[in-house]
Amino acid sequence: MVAFITGASSGIGAEFARRFAANGYDLIITGRRKDFLNRVADEIKTMYGRTVTIKTGDLADPNHLAELVDLLRNSPDIDVLVNNAGLGLKKHFIEDDIGNPDLLLDVHLRAAMHLMHAIIPGMTLRKHGTIINVSSIAGFSPTASDPTYGATKAFLTLFTESLHLVLHEHGITVQALCPGFTWTNFHEKLGMPKEEQKHRGILRWTTVEKVVDASMKALQSGTVVVIPGFLNRLAMKIVALVPRRIYYRIMKGKTLRRR
Ligand SMILES: NC(=O)c1ccc[n+]([C@@H]2O[C@H](COP(=O)([O-])OP(=O)(O)OC[C@H]3O[C@@H](n4cnc5c(N)ncnc54)[C@H](OP(=O)(O)O)[C@@H]3O)[C@@H](O)[C@H]2O)c1
DSSP: OEEEESSOSSHHHHHHHHHHHHTTOEEEEEESOHHHHHHHHHHHHHHHOOOEEEEESOTTSHHHHHHHHHHHHTOTTEEEEEEOOOOOOSSOGGGSOTHHHHHHIIIIIIIHHHHHHHHHHHHHHHTOEEEEEEOOGGGGSOOSSOHHHHHHHHHHHHHHHHHHHHHGGGTEEEEEEOOOSBSSSHHHHTTOOGGGOOOBTTBOOBOHHHHHHHHHHHHHHTOSEEOOSHHHHHHHHHHHHSOHHHHHHHHTTOOSSOO
């Protein structure tokens, strides 16, 4: 049993790596930071005695992506794909170079789609497999912070649900994992210091352990769209019910971004 996890050098991806290793999987993990990947691999080898293969590279690099696609096409022992790699943007779309939103399209969407396209035929033949796409609650509603991040996650969630409608007949489980604010390095990279990463009203922060717990539990129950945390689920239900005109009035100009 092998689990292939993108963006496993830190945060949620590293926790997925630990969890699948604890469940008896060997791993293939990817990311750009070789030293971080080595650290995760060493920890897993020591704690769980599993084999960990590292593939270093940028998912926006077509050559690296092609190498991973080839690996997935030709490795029938890979039964789990976790498309987790992701990033936020420091600048708003209207003031950023177009290359940065492009990077989100490449990493969140193009890479995830190519990797799924590579592995699904084999999973279909074997009538078995699991695909987890790490999306976000940001995909459920517009925000003033950044239009590209939420829109790519909305795409990823809808894409995953649409795949579920067909792949469940082939024994393949797909999941769109939609975490809310999670303590990783993600927000610090965007300029939000750790001390500002605090609960605000219904907006709660959570840990990578709880996020991955929710994902693993949902694999058993077959839930396709997974929102970890009761308050996050409640907030998303409220957002869906609020008329858009009122929602816009509340959200206009509200941004987590430092301008
Ligand atoms: N933290 C949150 O509040 C939160 C909430 C909802 C959803 N998410 C989603 O959760 C996923 C994991 O994020 P995280 O919070 O765990 O943050 P993180 O610790 O920064 O992890 C992001 C991972 O993605 C990899 N990555 C980023 N850009 C890449 C690129 N161009 N090529 C290859 N790998 C790349 C990073 O590896 P390298 O830097 O080594 O390349 C890292 O392993 C992301 O998809 C994110 O959108 C996070």
